[in-house]
Amino acid sequence: MGTVYVNQEDAFLGRSDERLKITHERRTLLEVPLLRIDGIVVLGRAHFSPALMGELLERRIPMSFLSPTGRYLGRVEPELSKNIFVRSAQWRASEQPERTLHLARAFVRGKLKNCRNDLMRAQREHPELNVQKAIESIQQNIDALPRTENVDSVRGLEGAGSASYFAVFEQLIRVKGFSFTHRNRRPPLDPVNALLSFGYSLLRHDIQSALNIVGFDPYLGFLHTQRYGRPSLALDLMEEFRPLVVDAMILGCLNKSVLQPTDFESEPLSGAVSLNAEARKQFLRQYEQKKQSRFRHLVLEKQCTYQEAFEIQARLLSKYLLGETHQYPPLILK
């Protein structure tokens, strides 16, 4: 099963027999059996035939739409899964402050521990780096988590921990030509921020699909508050995966010189930086490889890929909400 990325502006997506057929100016770009696909990501603009749209919804294949620079625009989702029990447990938990707090803490603990472990590994491998202070301050934020009394203070610790992490992020880039001072977005103003934003958009497509498969309402979160049209639960579950999947993959791309400073272009007016078409393909391939890479899941005690882990974590979350387990274990990797 694979994801289809549509890179060609104004491509036409149609159906031919039981296959997805993508054409542009009468030229066939891709023809692939629908049973081989589990998601479509459209970058830029595309046309869909009505027959294909119906078929995709029927086969429960979600489509995400990203702007040409990789900003997340929205998605077309098949009917929500029929698992009403999960959703009602989710709504009930959101009314219970102690369960909401438990989950908010868990998501933030997952994220910060993964950030800290990344920095510790970098420090071990490159003793000349100066990240010890950041590690300590992230550790302090982690230690303070159990003492938090409401979700707002959890958010505060998350913000402080992230800030310490991104303050030393530049040191993890060991090639010349890239700089990173702070995280900026909408639009991202330098290559590293552009990659982070793009990577998080892709991650969101995958996490939201996993949540839907398990039967959650992705719009009701615990750490992220309700806002019209914002899939807060997807953003919640993303936290622990951000450093593991996206940040690690981007550092890999930069440090192995898969991407060069010349692969980026910036828009004159807004200063928005984005990847050029060829490099974008390379980036998508790296992301896909990262998702397919295997590691040992500590809770399940077996090998799995990150792609599978998205769904595993969603299932662990549903177990907690349904009262089958006493806590939600975020994915933390050493």
Place this chain on the structure above:
Amino acid sequence: MFVLVSYDIPNDKRRTKIHNALKSYGEWVQFSVFECDLDDTNYARLRARLSALIKPEEDSIRFYFLCRTCSPKIERIGGKPPTDDSIFFAG
């Protein structure tokens, strides 16, 4: 399951139809030979589609099943390399 499908259809129009149906279920590897990696449901669907298309007195289609441990042992000389199906690009 990994299925090797081979067919012998004298009528051009019917052969095209069969070929077209098979393209939705697997990889065309040689003239009249497809490799399909299918679950039970999809195999049943494919089989039903094909049996509705053929004329049993003239045509023949064969399905060879390869076990999980045998399919990685396929040796290929020449031809297209096997495709990676975790990512597809259009454009």
